[in-house]
Every structure is written in C-alpha cells, then in structure tokens.
Amino acid sequence: MMYKDDKPIVGITMGDPASIGPEIAVKALLNPAIYELCKPILVGDAHVFADIVARLNLNAVIRPVKSVQDAQYQLGTIDVYDLNNVDIDQLRFGEISAMAGEAAFAAVKTVIELALADEIDATVTGPINKKSINEAGHHFAGHTEIYAHYTNTKKYGMLLVEDQMKVIHVSTHVSLRQACDLVKKDRILEVIELLHNGLISLGETNLKIGVAGLNPHAGDSGLFGTEDDQEILPAVDEAKRRGFDVEGPVPADTLFAKAATGYYGGIVAMYHDQGHIPFKLTGFKWNAEKKQMDSVKGVNITMGLPIIRTSVDHGTAFEIAGKGVASADAMVLAIESAVQLAKYRRKSLLTV
Incomplete structure (x- = not known):
C-alpha cells in the first residue's frame, strides 16, 4: 500500500477476549503519540472493547466499522473492524474457552487477510x-505458525526486540528434545540472514551477530555434545564467507552478558527458552511489594513474512484480566516497531 501523509495504517488484533489483550489495545490507543505515528484500527469484537472501556472507565468511544475505508483515526474515538463474534454475556475473564479462542483466531486471520x-x-x-485456540479447532502452536500458514511462508523466524537485546530463534514452540534435533547448519544460516535483514529494517547500524552455542561451554570441543562443532560452527563459517559479521558458537552464558552491553547488534538463540529468559529479564520489571509487573516491555517480530507482523512479547495474563492494572508498554512498542518496519518497506519499494 502506498499510504498517504507518511502514516501507515496499522491493524491491531484484540487477542484473547478473556485476557488483557483488549485492555492494552485500548490503553495504547489512548496515547496521542500513536496517532502521530500511524492510523490505528483494532480488529475484533466491538462489544468486547466497549465492555472494557465501560468496566475500567476509560476515556474512549468505541466506533465499530465494517471496512478499513470507514475508519476515521481520531484520538479518543477508537475504530474497530468489528467481527461481532463474542457473546459478551458468556465471556468470563481468565477462562479458557472455545468461544474466546475462535474470536482470537478470527481476528488474527482477518488482519492477515x-x-x-x-x-x-x-x-x-x-x-x-x-x-483456547486449539479448543476452537485451530491446531497451531502460536501466532508465528498461523502467519506462516496463511501467508504460505516456509522460511521465517521469531525476533524479539527490547532496547539493546535483539534475539532470533532457530526453533520456538517445540519440545526441548525436538529443539536439539533442529539445530542444523542450513536452518542456522537461514536465521542469521533473517536477523541481519531484520536489523537493517529496524534502522540498526550495529550488524554484528552473535550465535549461541547449544551445549554448556558451546560443547567444549566435543566433551559436552557434538552439535556446536558439527552444525553451528560450519553455519557461522559459511555466514562469514557470505559477508555477514558473525561470530560463534559462543557459550550462551557469556553471549547474553555481552549482548546486554550492546556488543552485538543481534543474537541467534538455538531454542525458545535460551533466548526468551535473558530477553525477559531485560524487559520485564516485577514489583515485589505490589505483586504485579511495573512494566512489561518487549516486541515480537516475525521475520521472513510477505507482510509485517509485530506483537507484544507477553502472554494473556489471565490472572489480572479485567482489573485495569495491565501495562500497555509492550503494545505501544509493538506499534512503534510496526511503523518503523512499514516505513522501511515503503522506502525499499520506492527505491527499487
């Protein structure tokens, strides 16, 4: 889309209606800075958003629309591409249900379309x-897999972004046993390239990439496993031959400590928790006295897709849904990242 006035149109899904998703979406769109950056439109059930506005006494008006063309993008009046698929009388905060799963899935599929x-x-x-998604009959491990399926994308990766910490994964939603089996040279090379392209599209200038080892001490020359020498090192060597600024395998306990200082522009993690744990230590701030999160920051970007997808990098937080205490920090950052990516894509198209 060649959008006018340099403001891209950004579609934002509701998430699970029984979660904090609707709350953080509305709160993010009460931030005037968002309307300076883009034209936001929520996608989901308008009744769910209207209910959260009334329940939390938020200063907003929900405006249902049936097409993107009908949106007005005015601060204080939130446009919702209304799917009208939730029975608000049956919805219960914090509960898993097929109804909530179907509504969440429909919002994702619609925004992709x-x-x-x-x-x-x-x-x-x-x-x-x-x-909830699976109870509704949609057997996907998460957003990343839904997007890959409906965009017919074969090579993709999950990139997490928060300040100086930028982490992409060789594998994500699989068992640890499967994750070890997926540490292969070709996949690691693929992910290095995805990360390199992602850093450029985000406007980063530090393109140095650190690749984590799989085993303790990156295998210690085969003492603690062979994957580091047989799969990761050959991938790193080949990446260097292709012109990437990359080093590894580096023991993960050393790699992430250096990454937090900005030494690396980005990190390749071998599996879900190897990347997520240090990442969330950076962006998630727990208040022990209040027994709640003061701030939940971090953006999840799916690289390799033909469309732009960013997301909050936290869960549904069922335990606080509907209570008005959820932080919209991550949603604001996700919108900002989507705008950056959209502007980079537009610039790339104009220079072709």
Whole structure:
C-alpha cells in the first residue's frame, strides 16, 4: 500500500477476549503519540472493547466499522473492524474457552487477510491463549505458525526486540528434545540472514551477530555434545564467507552478558527458552511489594513474512484480566516497531 501523509495504517488484533489483550489495545490507543505515528484500527469484537472501556472507565468511544475505508483515526474515538463474534454475556475473564479462542483466531486471520490485500500496511497482535485456540479447532502452536500458514511462508523466524537485546530463534514452540534435533547448519544460516535483514529494517547500524552455542561451554570441543562443532560452527563459517559479521558458537552464558552491553547488534538463540529468559529479564520489571509487573516491555517480530507482523512479547495474563492494572508498554512498542518496519518497506519499494 502506498499510504498517504507518511502514516501507515496499522491493524491491531484484540487477542484473547478473556485476557488483557483488549485492555492494552485500548490503553495504547489512548496515547496521542500513536496517532502521530500511524492510523490505528483494532480488529475484533466491538462489544468486547466497549465492555472494557465501560468496566475500567476509560476515556474512549468505541466506533465499530465494517471496512478499513470507514475508519476515521481520531484520538479518543477508537475504530474497530468489528467481527461481532463474542457473546459478551458468556465471556468470563481468565477462562479458557472455545468461544474466546475462535474470536482470537478470527481476528488474527482477518488482519492477515487485510494486509495481504494491501488494505493495511502492518499488523500488530495481542496475546492469545494457545489452548483456547486449539479448543476452537485451530491446531497451531502460536501466532508465528498461523502467519506462516496463511501467508504460505516456509522460511521465517521469531525476533524479539527490547532496547539493546535483539534475539532470533532457530526453533520456538517445540519440545526441548525436538529443539536439539533442529539445530542444523542450513536452518542456522537461514536465521542469521533473517536477523541481519531484520536489523537493517529496524534502522540498526550495529550488524554484528552473535550465535549461541547449544551445549554448556558451546560443547567444549566435543566433551559436552557434538552439535556446536558439527552444525553451528560450519553455519557461522559459511555466514562469514557470505559477508555477514558473525561470530560463534559462543557459550550462551557469556553471549547474553555481552549482548546486554550492546556488543552485538543481534543474537541467534538455538531454542525458545535460551533466548526468551535473558530477553525477559531485560524487559520485564516485577514489583515485589505490589505483586504485579511495573512494566512489561518487549516486541515480537516475525521475520521472513510477505507482510509485517509485530506483537507484544507477553502472554494473556489471565490472572489480572479485567482489573485495569495491565501495562500497555509492550503494545505501544509493538506499534512503534510496526511503523518503523512499514516505513522501511515503503522506502525499499520506492527505491527499487
């Protein structure tokens, strides 16, 4: 889409209606800075958003629309691409249900379709509950897999971004046993390239990439496993031959300590928790006295797609849903990242 006035249209999904998803979406769109950056439109059930506005006494008006063209993008009046698929009388905060899963899934599928049709310039997703999605009959491990399926994308990766910490994964939603089996040279090379391209599209200038070892001490020359020498090192060597600024395998306990200082522009993690744990230590701030999060920051970007997708990198937080205490920090950052990616894509198209 060649959008006018340099403001991309950003579609933002509701997430699970029984979660904090609707709350953080509305709170993010009460931030005037968002309307300076883009034209935001929520995608989901308008009744769910209206209920959260009334329940939390938020200073907003929900405006249902049936097409993107009908949106007005005015601060204080929030446009919702209304799917009208939630029975608000049956909805219970913090509960897993097929109804909530179906509504969350429909919002994701719709926003993908809108992006593929060039009706919107970028997509941002709220948190979903994987069990609810599966109870609704949609057997996907998460957002990343849904997007890959409906965009027919074979090579993709999950990139997490928060300040100086930028982490992409060789594998994500699989068992630890499967994750070890997926540490292969070709996949690691693929992910290095995805990360390199992601750093450029985010406007980063530090393109140095650190690749984590799989085993303790990166295998210690085969003493603690062979994957580091047989799969990761050959991938790093080949990446260097292709011109990437990359080093590894580096023992993970050393790698992430250096990454936190900005030494690396980005990190390749071998599996989900290897990347997520240090990342969330950076962006998630727990208040022990209040027994709640003061701030939940971090953006999840799916690299390799033909469309732009960013997301909050936290879960549904069922335990605080509907209580008005959820932080919209991550949603704001996800929208900002989507805008950056949309502007980079537009610039790239104009220079072709």
